[in-house]
Amino acid sequence: xxxxxxxxxxxxxxxxxxxxxxxxxxxxxxxxxxxxxxxxxxxxxxxxxxxxxxxxxxxxxxxxxxxxxxxxxxxxxxxxxxxxxxxxxxxxxxxxxxxxxxxxxxxxxxxxxxxxxxxxxxxxxxxxxxxxxxxxxxxxxxxxxxxxxxxxxxxxxxxxxxxxxxxxxxxxxxxxxxxxxxxxxxxxxxxxxxxxxxxxxxxxxxxxxxxxxxxxxxxxxxxxxxxxxxxxxxxxxxxxxxxxxxxxxxxxxxxxxxxxxxxxxxxxxxxxxxxxxxxxxxxxxxxxxxxxxxxxxxxxxxxxxxxxxxxxxxxxxxxxxxxxxxxxxxxxxxxxxxxxxxxxxxxxxxxxxxxxxxxxxxxxxxxxxxxxxxxxxxxxxxxxxxxxxxxxxxxxxxxxxxxxxxxxxxxxxxx
Numbered sequence: 420x421x422x423x424x425x426x427x428x429x430x431x432x433x434x435x436x437x438x439x440x441x442x443x444x445x446x447x448x449x450x451x452x453x454x455x456x457x458x459x460x461x462x463x464x465x466x467x468x469x470x471x472x473x474x475x476x477x478x479x480x481x482x483x484x485x486x487x488x489x490x491x492x493x494x495x496x497x498x499x500x501x502x503x504x505x506x507x508x509x510x511x512x513x514x515x516x517x518x519x520x521x522x523x524x525x526x527x528x529x530x531x532x533x534x535x536x537x538x539x540x541x542x543x544x545x546x547x548x549x550x551x552x553x554x555x556x557x558x559x560x561x562x563x564x565x566x567x568x569x570x571x572x573x574x575x576x577x578x579x580x581x582x583x584x585x586x587x588x589x590x591x592x593x594x595x596x597x598x599x600x601x602x603x604x605x606x607x608x609x610x611x612x613x614x615x616x617x618x619x620x621x622x623x624x625x626x627x628x629x630x631x632x633x634x635x636x637x638x639x640x641x642x643x644x645x646x647x648x649x650x651x652x653x654x655x656x657x658x659x660x661x662x663x664x665x666x667x668x669x670x671x672x673x674x675x676x677x678x679x680x681x682x683x684x685x686x687x688x689x690x691x692x693x694x695x696x697x698x699x700x701x702x703x704x705x706x707x708x709x710x711x712x713x714x715x716x717x718x719x720x721x722x723x724x725x726x727x728x729x730x731x732x733x734x735x736x737x738x739x740x741x742x743x744x745x746x747x748x749x750x751x752x753x754x755x756x757x758x759x760x761x762x763x764x765x766x767x768x769x770x771x772x773x774x775x776x777x778x779x780x781x782x783x784x785x786x787x788x789x790x791x792x793x794x795x796x797x798x799x800x801x802x803x804x805x806x807x808x809x810x811x812x813x814x815x816x817x818x819x820x821x822x823x824x825x826x827x828x829x830x831x832x833x834x
Contacts (some may be wrong), residue, residue, distance in 0.1 A: 421537060421570065422529040423618040424658060425507035425611055428491075429561070429830035430603075435500045437593045438800075439827040440601065443564055445548075445631070446823060449479060455596070460502050462826025465491045467555075467563055480551055492559055492830070501830070510612035510829065514664055515600035516822040519740050522580060523567055523664035523828050524614060528624060530640040530657055533633060533757035536570035539623050539807035542630045542815070545764070552635035553642075562660040562831040567824055571804070572665035574822055576617045583610055591828075624661075625807050627669065628820045631660065643833065660684045662824050664678055671772035672819040673710075673797045674782060676749070677789040680768065682759045687761035689791075692757045699728045708778055710796040717794040721782050723782070727793075740805040745795045746778040746817045754794075764815045773819040776780050790817055 429440040438459055444467035447455065452468040458822060465472055468537035469488035470479040478482060495501040502575050510525040523831065532538045554560055572762050591603040606614075625719050626633055636659035641718055643656040650657070681689045690700050700718075708717050708724040716727040729735065729748070736742040740749075754760040770789065774797065 421621040422532055423509075423524070423526045423615045423626050423663070424528075425608075425615070426527045426655065426658070426660065426831050427504045427507050427737070428510065428660075428829055429501050429503045429832065430494070431591075433500055433591065436591045436828070437463050437595075439495075439593045439637060440593065440825045441467065441827055442595075442597065442822050443826050444468050448626065449783045450473075461495070466495070466559075467826050480547075480554070482554075482558075485554045488555060488616055489559045492563075493805075503832075504605070506608070509603040509606045509614065511580055512605060512828075513584065513589075513600075513602040515602070516598070518827045519670060519778060520771065521664050521668035521670075521822075522584065523662055523668070524610075524611075525662045526581065526615065526763045527655075527658035528566075528568065528661045528663075529657060530637040531652075532624070532631050532657075533637050538633070539625045539810075540630055540633070541803055541807045541813045542812070542817075543564055543634060543764070543812055544627070544631050544634045544726075547681060549572045549635050549638070552632055553638050556635055556833070557637045560833050562632075562801065562833070564826045565660045565662040565824055565829055565831075566625045566630075566636070567820065568624045568661045568663045569627045569666045569669055569800070569804075570618075570621050570624050570663065572667040573617065573621060574820070575679070576614060576621075577665060579614050579617070595825055597822075599823045599825070601828065603828060622768075623808075624663065625666075625804055625805070627749065628818075634658075638690065639833070654834070656833040658831075662827060662829075666804065669800050670821060671797050671800060671803070672821055673795050674746070674756065674816045674819045675772045675774060675792065676763075676790045676796045676816075677770050677781060678758055678760065679788070680756070680790050682755075682757065682832045689720075689757070690725075693753060696752045696757060697730055698732060699730050701726050701728075708794075710794060711747075713796045714748065715796060716745070717778075719778075719785055719792040719794075720790070722782075726826075739811055740802065741811045741813060744798060744813065744817065746798070746801065746814045749793060750814055751797060762795070769796060771816040773821075775819060786818050808811045 425832040439464040440460040453471040457463040513522040714777045718725040
């Protein structure tokens with residue numbers, strides 16, 4: 420059973436929606452956020468990256484940053500940029516990217532179901548990143564951005580959602596600066612009740628993107644429980660906001676690796692080491708650089724692309740949903756033993772590049788500050804669900820989802 424419930428959302432008024440919407444807080448750095456919001460006082464980046472409104476010498480994790488975010492929410496509400504629903508609602512949220520559509524709902528889910536693993540995870544989190552969003556949510560008294568959840572497609576739920584979308588006018592139909600179309604319907608109780616009732620038959624929800632936001636929202640809820648001692652379980656802080664899409668609608672892009680050096684090896688020695696680790700290595704032309712299937716990698720080194728293929732597939736542990744992943748194999752066979760990248764979560768010699776940036780970005784990084792790049796075949800949604808179902812953890816930076824959820828379209832207050 421997956422608990423899904425309505426909430427009195429805060430959202431942009433219609434005339435400001437196109438100016439408010441922004442990319443999520445964690446896909447840009449401070450300078451990029453500042454440039455994106457330049458000339459737009461209504462950008463949600465003034466809330467989710469409020470350090471852009473303060474002096475550059477102020478630490479982005481300073482208390483002043485979180486206080487500024489809270490003040491900006493109040494100002495947006497006072498100025499009518501944001502409005503609050505008068506009654507609890509559920510939203511239908513549709514995104515269109517390059518002709519591909521994903522349609523789901525935005526509602527609240529239970530922190531207890533996160534704790535009891537009804538809401539399943541597949542990634543570890545970092546304490547400092549958790550603490551940032553804990554501070555942000557707590558001081559703002561709101562979940563300011565939804566977590567991205569998925570579930571195994573349910574035809575009854577899909578039928579109701581698509582029926583409403585086809586037969587009613589949306590509240591917004593806007594295109595954000597990155598070219599993504601965002602369409603939003605606000606549902607009445609009569610419309611959303613059949614949907615949330617059907618989620619009683621959904622065994623699990625899965626975190627697709629937003630592990631840090633999820634963990635932070637849960638910890639803020641637990642903190643508020645401690646503060647008031649006697650809670651009923653019905654208070655808003657017992658729930659956090661999520662955009663929930665069926666798995667069949669999702670697309671996962673590759674999440675690629677760039678490494679600063681060859682761990683002391685020459686180019687020839689490095690390629691020999693890869694071959695000794697059980698791979699075949701061959702040069703490829705520019706039109707053949709993308710991995711064609713699982714267990715095949717592309718490598719960019721000294722301005723040349725190579726195909727790196729596993730020679731003996733019997734050595735792959737296909738019974739283990741993690742060890743059979745290409746990102747695991749790459750780390751286990753090459754990045755760790757050959758390049759000395761023992762912990763990719765903390766090693767400063769490795770960086771990660773989302774597949775949406777293209778192979779040109781891998782080439783650019785090797786020319787700028789890195790030595791070698793590896794491109795992997797994308798993880799499938801079913802592989803992600805299988806890892807989560809078995810209670811296992813993927814290697815860091817295994818999945819890159821597109822399109823990203825639009826930030827600023829929904830907020831959930833905690834009281």
